[in-house]
Amino acid sequence: MSSTEKYHATTSHSVSKKAYHHGDLRAALIEATRQLVEEKGPDRFSVSEACRRAGVSTAAPYKHFKDKTEMLVATVLEGMDRHRSKMLAALDGIPEGSPERITAIGMEYIAFALSEPGIFRLKFGGFTDRIADPRLEEGGQQNFSILLTEVAKCLGEPGITEEVRRRGFLLWSFVHGLSFILHDRRLAEKGEEFDLHAILEDVSERMLN
Amino acid sequence: MSSTEKYHATTSHSVSKKAYHHGDLRAALIEATRQLVEEKGPDRFSVSEACRRAGVSTAAPYKHFKDKTEMLVATVLEGMDRHRSKMLAALDGIPEGSPERITAIGMEYIAFALSEPGIFRLKFGGFTDRIADPRLEEGGQQNFSILLTEVAKCLGEPGITEEVRRRGFLLWSFVHGLSFILHDRRLAEKGEEFDLHAILEDVSERMLN
């Protein structure tokens, strides 16, 4: 269901031929947007600059996106997909029901927030009111479910019960806030000062009892 | 040390006289900025519109602020002052050393984030890299100290020890993340579904042992 599938990847060899048609401009614009959001910050991003980077005129994006906001939404969605994949991959090899699985999700959550702070803040930082896109909410819910599934197994609950939801919510709040603060205060750089993994283990235990 | 003191509050009666000089344009612009940031969102804010609202030309602000960013910084600083006052006021009447004081700070922290989400997100949402202003860091540290002081008393520690700092950091992370999520998901509206005060009491206890 990748949103790029409907665009045929033609002329992969003819980039230098200055083809009138780009091949997959939509994907190229998303990638340019992603880069710029990281380089300049979510607010300093401009459509024009993304166009320059993709090598097209400033009007071209409007054949693919309704407006600037939709361009950003598409970029965030792509980021959330990657984020989800990474969190799932992080679970690989850790035994079912182990609390270590919850720690692993938290570590990966924070790693994403720190390695792609632009996208992370674009999603969560302050644009939410405008970007009240149902696809974003759905993606967020999907990612949250990964955590809930593990919490349920850890607590020995039969499924996503109300109690599971409550505990998961507490855990998410903590890791979410931690992500912001670590980045804001550049505390990730002072890595030796505190062991992130240990903190997550500690808090998970406290929260899940 | 109010930053407005140096501006004489003249012509308080002559607003309608269309005085060439405004009286206290700096404060008026900060207030207009605050309103607009809440109404339109931190990103949709424009200097021009603040000027319109304050009734001056678009060049006027640059006599008081270096650029748009500094205008926003000044507005955030003003908000942080109010935030601090409110948190301190919330402690009034609660006995020293009581864990209830920590809950009260958390409640007030969240209340601010939900009642002034624009300012809250302007400070914490995604502009931090650009707004690496030492005054903002200092203000943040001051507000954090309010919490640390209470944590120290609750733990019976002699002062802001490393352990106090660690526990306070965990608590802050949790409340910080909760603030974002409650607003993002508009969960504050579904107030009956969960008792915020109870959650904070629960988590504080878990975190402080």
Next chain:
DNA sequence: CTCATCAAGTTAGCATCTCTAACATATGTT
């Protein structure tokens, strides 16, 4: 009181940005 000075307004204008309208060119269907 007068006048020079300075702070704090103004207008005009440049560079940039978002987005639209009208036009141009590939692509692929028939």
Next chain:
DNA sequence: AACATATGTTAGAGATGCTAACTTGATGAG
């Protein structure tokens, strides 16, 4: 081959951030 459609282009309107140069009025020295 020809038409329809998708996907580019150029031109330009309207908003914005900020600067330069000018204007106004408050203030303090003589």
